Amino acid sequence: MFIQNALKVKNNIWRYALGIFIIFIFTQIGSIPFIIAIFNKVGLEGAANLDSSKMMTILENSNLTFFYTLLTFFVGFIGFLIVIKYLHNQSVLSITTSRKTIDYKRILTSFTAISVCLLYTSPSPRDRG
Numbered sequence: 001m002f003i004q005n006a007l008k009v010k011n012n013i014w015r016y017a018l019g020i021f022i023i024f025i026f027t028q029i030g031s032i033p034f035i036i037a038i039f040n041k042v043g044l045e046g047a048a049n050l051d052s053s054k055m056m057t058i059l060e061n062s063n064l065t066f067f068y069t070l071l072t073f074f075v076g077f078i079g080f081l082i083v084i085k086y087l088h089n090q091s092v093l094s095i096t097t098s099r100k101t102i103d104y105k106r107i108l109t110s111f112t113a114i115s116v117c118l119l120y121t122s123p124s125p126r127d128r129g
Contacts, residue, residue: 009090019083026079027072034068 039047041058050058059065084090096102 009094010088015087019087022083022087023076023079026082027076030072030075031068033071034065037064037068 038050038055038058042050056065059068081092084092084095093102
């Protein structure tokens, strides 16, 4: 049923190529605030000498770095939603499930099962060293 619904929409190869390009552009736009923050911190000459490991620690606030990293993915996700809606003429519901509504009970059950597995398989703070 889910695969049959996928064949009913506009799925030409040029739509996928254009969609990948649009999502790429959106993710690059989303990374601009992180680049500006790095340039404000170290300047143009300092940014030329940074490697990728130093770039993630240069802002000295891991929460701010995490925010800028997530912002890139969030803006890319907005691009994904635009591509799905306007280029492929699909709804978000149609790409996630073949049912009439989203089954939140299933999502909660899966989240609980994964959380319990991670809770019992991750090392405790005492075992880390």
